[in-house]
Amino acid sequence: MPLPRLDRRALRESLCEARRRLGSSEAQDNNNCASTNNTTNNNNSGEAQDCTVAPPSKAHTAPAVRQREDDGQKRFAPPARRLLRSVRFAPLDQAAPALCEIQEVVEGQVSEECLLAAWLSLKTLARAGPSEELTTLVMQRAPDTLRSADASLRKVACQVLRLVTQHPEYEPPAAEEQALVEQRAAAAAAVALCLCDVNLDVRLAAGLALPGFGARLTAELAATELLPRASSATNSSIDRIQPIKALARAGKAAEVHMAHVLSFLADEAEDVRVAAVASAVDICQASACGALLETLSKDPSAFVRTSVVRALQLCSRGVCQSGHLLKPFTTTEEFTCDCCGQSVQQDLQMHGCRSCDYDLCGACAEPPFRTTASAAIREAALHDADWEVRRAALRALPRIGDRFSAVSALADADADVRFSALEALGQIHDLESEKQVAAVKVVSALLGDSREGPDDVGQADPDSRVRWAAARSLGWTSPQTLEVATAALVGRGLGDEDALVRRWSIWGLSRLSLFTEDEELGERAAKLAQFVTSDCNGDVRKAAILAVGALGVLGHPLVSQVSAGLRDTQPQVREAAVQVLGGMGAVSSLHAEEVAGVLTGDDSRYVRLAAARALGEICSQSPEAVSGACALALAKAMAEDRSLAIGIACVESLAALPGEHGHSQAAALVGLL
Structure with missing residues (x-):
C-alpha cells in the first residue's frame, strides 16, 4: 500500500515553528535575567550611545549591480584601492566615467600597482560586455602591457583580452578599418609571445586568450612568431611546445603547417613529442594517422606511445567539417546525410555534430583509416612491451567498438592490465552469443573454475581486484551462460577469502536470480x-x-x-x-x-x-x-x-x-x- 502524499513544505514549516517556539521560550528566561544586569550599564553609557551611529549595512549601501571583490584588493595602496572601488561598486550603466578615469591611469606615467588596479577594473567592465570605447582602449594598450616586467600585470591583460574577444557581442573590425585591424593584430602577436613566458600562469592565460582572435590569425602568428623560436639553437622545451599548441588551437586553418608539427615527433624531449601527437590529431587526422602509426611502433618512450594510442582512438571516429568529433545518435524522424544526400529513416543510427548541425549516415561516418587505427590499438593492447601502454589501449577498445578483444588480455602477466581488460569487457550480455560463451569461460577461470568447464577447478587469479572484477562481470551475463556463471559464483566466489569478491559474488547471484527457476532460488536464498x-x-x-x-x-x-x-x-x-x-x-x-x-x-x-x-x-x-x-x-x-x-x-x-x-x-x- 503506497504511503499517502502530504504537504511536505507545510509540515516542515510546522515542525520548524514548533522548535523555534520551544527555543525562544528558553531564551526568554535567560534574557529576563540578563536585562536586570544591563540596565545599570545602559544608564551610565546613555550619553555615549546617543552620539554613536551604527554603521550602515552593506545590503543598504550596495548598488543594484555589485561585482565580486578581488581577494587581493587589501594589499593595494589607497590610490589604487580607490580606483578599484570606483568600478567594483558602481552600477554598470554608469561605467563611462570610470572608464575615463581608467584611461587616464593606463596612458599616464603611474606605478605598476596603479596600472594593475586599472587593468583589474577593465576586467570587471569586460565581464559586462565589450563596449566600443573599452575594446579600443584594451587593444591599444595591451601590447605595451604584455611586455611589462610584472607577471601579474601580464596575466590580467591576457584575461581582459580573452573576456573582450570571446564575448558573444564582440565583432572583429572590418577590413576597411585598417587602424583597428592593425591594433588587433598587434595585440594578438603580443599574446602569442606570452605563450613562451617564463611564468606558468601567464602562459595559461595567453593560451586561453589566443583563440579569441580567430583560427586563421592564430595559425599565422604561430608560424611567424613562434616557429622561428622553436628552430633556434638555444630554445627550450617550452619554446618548442607552445607553437605546437597554438597551431592545434587553430584547427584546420593550420593544416598548411602540418609538416612542421609532424617534424616534432622526432624531437629529443618526450613532452614535445606528446604535444606534437595531440596537436597533429586536432589539425588533420588524415595526415596524422600514418605518422602516428610509425611513432607507436618505433618511439622508445611509453609515455609517448600512450598518447599515440589515445590519439588513434580519436582517429577511429569521424569528424565534422570543423574538426569536431561526431557522436552517435538514433534518429527520431527522417534525416538527410550531409555527405551523400541519402535519407535516413526513423530509429536508425547516425553520427552528428550538434554545434555545426552536421549529420552523416553510418557509411559516410566511417573514417577511411579506422580499420588501420583499430588494428594498431588492438596490437598495442596485447603485445606492447610496457604495461601502461597496454592498459591505455585496453581502455580504448570499447570506444572503437571492439570489446571482445579484451578477452585475450585476461592472460596478461600484469594484474593492472587484467583488471583493465575486465573493465573494457564490460557487460558480457551485450556480446554476440558465441563471443559471450567464450568470454564467460575465460572470466570464470579467474575465480578458479577451469576453462574447460564449470565442474573443473583450477587456480584462481592471485590478485583480489581481478577476482572481484571477474565476479562483477559474471553478474552481467545472460540466460545463455547462466549455468557456467552461477557455478563459478557459488562454487568459488562465495568462498573467497577477500570480502569484495564475496560481496560482488552475492550481487551477481542476486542479478542472475532474474533468469533462475524458482525451485533453485529457494536453496540459493537460504545460502545467501x-x-x-x-x-x-x-x-x-x-x-x-x-x-x-x-x-x-x-x-x-x-x-x-x-x-x-x-x-x-x-x-x-x-x-x-x-x-x-x-x-x-x-x-x-x-x-x-x-x-x-x-x-x-x-x-x-x-x-x-x-x-x-x-x-x-x-x-x-x-x-x-x-x-x-x-x-x-x-x-x-x-x-x-x-x-x-x-x-x-x-x-x-x-x-x-x-x-x-x-x-x-x-x-x-x-x-x-
Whole structure:
C-alpha cells in the first residue's frame, strides 16, 4: 500500500515553528535575567550611545549591480584601492566615467600597482560586455602591457583580452578599418609571445586568450612568431611546445603547417613529442594517422606511445567539417546525410555534430583509416612491451567498438592490465552469443573454475581486484551462460577469502536470480541468508540482506534471518535490514516492535530515518494491535528526535496506519505542533 502524499513544505514549516517556539521560550528566561544586569550599564553609557551611529549595512549601501571583490584588493595602496572601488561598486550603466578615469591611469606615467588596479577594473567592465570605447582602449594598450616586467600585470591583460574577444557581442573590425585591424593584430602577436613566458600562469592565460582572435590569425602568428623560436639553437622545451599548441588551437586553418608539427615527433624531449601527437590529431587526422602509426611502433618512450594510442582512438571516429568529433545518435524522424544526400529513416543510427548541425549516415561516418587505427590499438593492447601502454589501449577498445578483444588480455602477466581488460569487457550480455560463451569461460577461470568447464577447478587469479572484477562481470551475463556463471559464483566466489569478491559474488547471484527457476532460488536464498550472521565483513552482510530482499516473495520465509541484521554492529547493515523488512510488508509484522526499537534507540540518524519509513509500510497491512504500538513509537520519535527529516517520515508513516491510528491522528499531531 503506497504511503499517502502530504504537504511536505507545510509540515516542515510546522515542525520548524514548533522548535523555534520551544527555543525562544528558553531564551526568554535567560534574557529576563540578563536585562536586570544591563540596565545599570545602559544608564551610565546613555550619553555615549546617543552620539554613536551604527554603521550602515552593506545590503543598504550596495548598488543594484555589485561585482565580486578581488581577494587581493587589501594589499593595494589607497590610490589604487580607490580606483578599484570606483568600478567594483558602481552600477554598470554608469561605467563611462570610470572608464575615463581608467584611461587616464593606463596612458599616464603611474606605478605598476596603479596600472594593475586599472587593468583589474577593465576586467570587471569586460565581464559586462565589450563596449566600443573599452575594446579600443584594451587593444591599444595591451601590447605595451604584455611586455611589462610584472607577471601579474601580464596575466590580467591576457584575461581582459580573452573576456573582450570571446564575448558573444564582440565583432572583429572590418577590413576597411585598417587602424583597428592593425591594433588587433598587434595585440594578438603580443599574446602569442606570452605563450613562451617564463611564468606558468601567464602562459595559461595567453593560451586561453589566443583563440579569441580567430583560427586563421592564430595559425599565422604561430608560424611567424613562434616557429622561428622553436628552430633556434638555444630554445627550450617550452619554446618548442607552445607553437605546437597554438597551431592545434587553430584547427584546420593550420593544416598548411602540418609538416612542421609532424617534424616534432622526432624531437629529443618526450613532452614535445606528446604535444606534437595531440596537436597533429586536432589539425588533420588524415595526415596524422600514418605518422602516428610509425611513432607507436618505433618511439622508445611509453609515455609517448600512450598518447599515440589515445590519439588513434580519436582517429577511429569521424569528424565534422570543423574538426569536431561526431557522436552517435538514433534518429527520431527522417534525416538527410550531409555527405551523400541519402535519407535516413526513423530509429536508425547516425553520427552528428550538434554545434555545426552536421549529420552523416553510418557509411559516410566511417573514417577511411579506422580499420588501420583499430588494428594498431588492438596490437598495442596485447603485445606492447610496457604495461601502461597496454592498459591505455585496453581502455580504448570499447570506444572503437571492439570489446571482445579484451578477452585475450585476461592472460596478461600484469594484474593492472587484467583488471583493465575486465573493465573494457564490460557487460558480457551485450556480446554476440558465441563471443559471450567464450568470454564467460575465460572470466570464470579467474575465480578458479577451469576453462574447460564449470565442474573443473583450477587456480584462481592471485590478485583480489581481478577476482572481484571477474565476479562483477559474471553478474552481467545472460540466460545463455547462466549455468557456467552461477557455478563459478557459488562454487568459488562465495568462498573467497577477500570480502569484495564475496560481496560482488552475492550481487551477481542476486542479478542472475532474474533468469533462475524458482525451485533453485529457494536453496540459493537460504545460502545467501547465512552470510547475514556468519560473515565478518559488514559490506558482505549488507549485500546478503539486499539480495534476500531482491528475491521478493521467495525471500519472505527468511524474514527471521533478515531481522538479525537489526542487531548488527554496523549501521549500514541495520539500515539495509530495516529497508528489506519494510519492503516485505505484513510478513515483517512479527518484527515491528524491533523496528520500533531501532527508531527510538539507534545511534545512526540514517537508520532511524529508514525505520520511520519502514514502520509505515509494515503496519499499514498489520493488525490493530501492531499498528497501535507502532503509532506510539512514531509519535515518540517525532516529538523527541531532533532530525527534521525523521519527523516528516514519522508523520507520513502515521498517515499510512489503518483505523484510529491513521490519517486523523497524524492531522491532530501536526496541529499540535
